[in-house]
Amino acid sequence: MRKHKGEVELSQKIVVGLMSGTSLDGIDAALVHITESDHQNINVKLIHFSTLPYSESMRDRILELCEPNRARIENISITNMLLGELFAEAAKKVVSEAGWVMKDVDLISSHGQTIFHQPESQVVEGHAITSTLQIADISVIAERTGVMTVGDFRTRDMAVGGQGAPLVPYADDLLFRTKLNGRILANIGGIANITVLPPSGSKEQVLAYDTGPGNMLIDAFTTWMTNGKQTFDQGGEIAAKGKVDQKWLEELLDHTYYRLPIPKSTGRELFGMDYAKALWHSKDDLAPEDKIATITELTVKTIAEECKRFIDSYLIKEIFISGGGWYNQTLRTRLRENVPPYIKLGSTDELGIPADAKEAIVFALLGYQCINRRPNNLPSATGARSSVIMGKIAL
Ligand SMILES: Nc1ncnc2c1ncn2[C@@H]1O[C@H](COP(=O)(O)OP(=O)(O)O)[C@@H](O)[C@H]1O
Ligand SMILES: [Mg+2]
Helix, strand or coil, X not given: CCCCCCCCCCEEEEEEEEEECCCCCEEEEEEEEEEECCCCCEEEEEEEEEEEECCHHHHHHHHHHCCCCCCCHHHHHXXXXXHHHHHHHHHHHHHHHCCCCHHHCCEEEEEEEEEEEEEEEEEXXXXXXXXXXXXXXXXXXXXXXXXCEEECCHHHHHHCCCCCCCCHHHHHHHHHCCCCCEEEEEEECCEEEEEEECCCCCHHHCEEEEEEECCHHHHHHHHHHCCCCCCCCHHHHHHHHCCCCHHHHHHHCCCHHHHCCCCCCCCHXXXXXXXXXXXXXXXXXXXXXXXXXXXXXXXHHHHHHHHHCCCCCCCEEEEEEECHHHHCHHHHHHHHHHCCCCCEEEEHHHHCCCCCCHHHHHHHXXXXXXXXXXXXXXXXXXXXXXXXXXXXXXX
């Protein structure tokens, strides 16, 4: 592989990162080249990115598993193996589209599909238990591809008292910290989260947490409004036609989650289908596009307010967005209008990481760190007692 003049590469690997988040839109796959000249200087370059969309029936199957009262143990077990097949297909797709072959790939690193996440501890049989479940069996992925596969990252962080989330901030700190000024990285997936990077100081000063819903409620509302013809508000066009109901917005902003101390993480348990259904039916007098406009504004306000908290204390000058939410123009425009004009707001594309590919790229990096036996969680973000090496390996 290519080396830059005068630079000795300690290690370099071709890695496929696999990710599917709470949106249940599909499996993102990033083929990346990771090189490093020293442990402080890891370089990640995207070769190719692709998504294997979930079919409607697959999305329904997973959604059922996300609802504890409907999920049946045999369906969890079956879908774990089934998703292993699909994740393997997603890996093969990104490699073949790039014109590469599986033999060129050193490692696959898979986040899996979260179906349950409970970061608050509960006392069970005298033990304080937090738990999380990502399925898409890594043995199946390794077997179908012939490539060593790492997965199941979150449980190790929970085992040392962390919330098992968010995991992306570790990579944000490694890849995007600059001495010039503070930066915020915001990912708008089903759920939205921010990573706040100070210009200097230790890793412990990096803050990261979920701000609340990202696209999840917008997707649900759009699906209901269009009777399933659209599963998301393409370009934010529906929201742009609607009018925000300010009074309802204020009620929505009163949710207890926004008042919880940080770090905190959330998912479908709080902002999933039950919540979405209750909201959708609570405002029968509002036009559907007004409901979508209001729910889009909820995402805007919760992200913008959290970002503004840190502008002065973290010397923030730039905000970089990633995740599918970046392609929602209404969300993008309203975010721009809700943070001070002197703050630069763009996408991670400007940092060399395409907005839609970012999380899959990050999981490639987390798996790479795992096989190199390096800690890959960020305790200040997850609340873990210590740095640990997350990930299990199927050889
Ligand atoms: N062109 C677009 N216009 C509006 N929203 C979009 C567009 N493309 C993607 N999205 C939104 O992004 C979501 C997927 O984002 P993603 O980053 O994959 O989230 P997750 O990690 O939760 O899967 C979709 O469900 C949709 O809401
Ligand atoms: Mg997705």
